[in-house]
Amino acid sequence: MHAAFCLIRGLSLTRLTPEPADALAGQLAALGLALPYVSADHATATAFAEAWRRRTGATPTLRDRLRLYRLGTLTPPAPHPGGRARLVGGRDHEHLMRWVREFAADVGEAVIVDADSWAGTRFADKRFTFWETPDGTPVSMAGSTSMVGGMVRVDPVHTPAHLRGRGYAGAVTVEVSRAALAAGATDVVLYADPANPTSNALYQRIGYRPIADWAVYDFAPAAPEAG
Incomplete structure (x- = not known):
């Protein structure tokens, strides 16, 4: 048989x-x-x-x-870095793909990210935001999913290694989370690597609460x- x-x-x-x-x-x-x-x-x-x-x-x-977090009371980081949030547009596509490749490498995700493969990746249907310094230089990014059943997931969040520790990731995550709430989301969630104390502490400082591993x-x- x-x-x-x-x-x-x-x-x-x-x-x-x-x-x-x-x-x-x-x-x-x-x-x-x-x-x-x-x-x-x-x-x-x-x-x-x-x-x-x-x-x-x-x-x-x-x-x-991974550790699942849900947003409680959104709390902007203090001190707050100078600059502003800006939605990523078509002219930013090469820059965005480069940062997505860096993010995937950082988390050990095996994915090809280029102009030909982009549409088939899990990143293609996300909405991305850059955090820019006052002179307009992008220094961090965060993505978010479309709302489903009142829920939006923040993913991915990435700051190039040489720019970390300056509050940029917290600032862009707050802006993406605020936009989700303004769009009517009742649940804003994200995942973090429980072995990374820096990201876990950051998300809790800005109002995310751990739900489950x-x-x-x-x-x-x-x-x-x-x-």
């Missing part, structure tokens, strides 16, 4: 305890589904990954661990049995 497998793009889960996670893994394995990854709050993702390993023999590897596990297929 040959097992039939159907590859799906991945699995995103709401919060589950280990017992329902195990039951779900059993149901999906019985359907012959091959999962490339699971994404959920850390406890749920870990429980499902272990259950999937037991059920299928696939090896889980932690790809990302998130994890993404990739699954390597089990080795076929001999014969």
Whole structure:
């Protein structure tokens, strides 16, 4: 008998305890589904990954661990850097792509970002804002998603390495968050690497509150049995 497998793009889960996670893994394995990854709050993702390993023999590897934040009371940074926010336009596209490439490299994201591939990246449908110094020099950027169900996610936030520590990231994140609220968002959220104390402290200073730790596990297929 040959097992039939159907590859799906991945699995995103709401919060589950280990017992329902195990039951779900059993149901999906019985359907012959091959999962490339699971994404959920850390406890749920870990429980499902272990259950999937037991059920299928696939090896889980932690790809990302992120901390989810939700905006409470927006608080501009103090001291506030000089300058202003400006929406990114068509004339900024080369500059924007360069910074997105730098961001992807910083976070270990394997993505090709150039004029030919841009439309297919996860960044193409975002709205971007630059923070500029008083002389008009861009020094930081933040993106945001379209509003869905009253929620906007701030992503990505990037300041070139040689310009960090001057308050630019906080200033541009505040402006993007303020724009989301002005557009009617009821929830403004973002993710941060829990291993980065600088970004986590920054987001909390400007009003973001931690909600949950998130994890993404990739699954390597089990080795076929001999014969």
